[in-house]
Amino acid sequence: MTFTRYAIYYVPPKQAEWSRFASSWLGWDLCEGRPLDHPPNTGLDVAAITDVPRKYGLHATIKPPFRLAEGKTADALAERFAQFATEMAPVRLDGLTLTRLGRFLALCPTGDLLSLNRLAFNCVRDLDDFRSPPSAAELDRRRTGGLTPAQELALLTWGYPYVGDSFRFHITLTGKRPKAELPAIESMLQDRLGPLLPAPFVLGDLALVGEGSDGRFQLIHRHALTG
Template sequence: MRIMRDIRRWAIYYVPAEKSAFARFGADWLGWDAQAGRAIEGYDPPGLPLPRAEITAQPRKYGFHATLKAPFVLGDDREPAALDAAITALAGEFEPFALPLVLGTLGSFLALLPAEPNAPLDALAAACVTRLDTFRAPEAAEHRRRHPGTMTERQRAYFGAWGYPFVLEEFHFHMTLTGALGAEDRAKVAAALDPLVAPLLAEPRTVRDICLVGEDRQGMFHLLKRFPLARGPAI
């Protein structure tokens, strides 16, 4: 595991393969490479209605990823080595799977979304949420009071049980590309991004591993370790 001091929170992400064209696109677009742990100058494709830095300010710190288990504080009685072992065991029970993606809208932001329902993905995300939750420190009551009251009853129940409302039946895999945008700006950004992402999404991605990431004291997320999905074929 990559060693970092003063990790504030931990999370389980899907992160594109290191040095792949998919990973390079995400780092260049967001301006942060979580795998290398550094800022990227990136580029501004033509047609953007706002500066790229403004468009990507909200998702930048997380890096190019999809959340499988949302950021959490490690419990006082839990050690990173034990978390490492638990993720290794979990990943070993799943096999790689195809994941077709499309550029789309989730709420008021743009993201890469599954092109169709994906049972292996849902099962993997559910396992990450439920089986690794013993490592999560309980949420403070103050945090619960501050959380927006826009959740459904089921989302509130999940938030209470798992520390995050968008899990299990409420889970929506997404690789965030922008912050909140108005409809007109969102359409213009989508048009500017489409020529960049279309070649990358022409064939389904293959999910081959899951990643442990850590948030530093400046709020930026770093990839700490990859865990291969290693289950062999059924005999």
């Protein structure tokens, strides 16, 4: 299958109860590349709430989506990614917690984030020769929300503003919603998803994913971190 863009994600284990619920909540199975029915009896318009993040599936971004640089191949990227995974160690954190990030909800890790943040930066840096530079339109779109000088530098260096000190690991669960809607969504997710969340939370592998012609992402390879 041909993909338009590639990315490195943390993709939660498919067999875990919490990730099964959260994938269904989003309505897209990233591992199998197919739609999922939303959970029943939520009292919410889940399809609307999850419309924006649905195409990405249940994930946390490690290296953001990119087009392949000229002269680079998908096979070479997969080989480099596999090698990278052998050089990186698993990361153990205290757990995951439902968190408001502005006007959307996500799962964020708790505990010492130093090793996690270092892993993410190493991935961005070590695979960056596979990334085609963003277009002027893509750069302008990234700037619409306003960037700090450090984020602007990261955008020009890595093609994405939220790298290094601006990186925040998060597993997105909603699009941006009116503030008045957030308490009801948060309450439902705390009740249904909260008790299932892992403690501790161990990030033991990473995934190479691709964006299909329909704009939706799916798993290509998953590799354990064995460094």
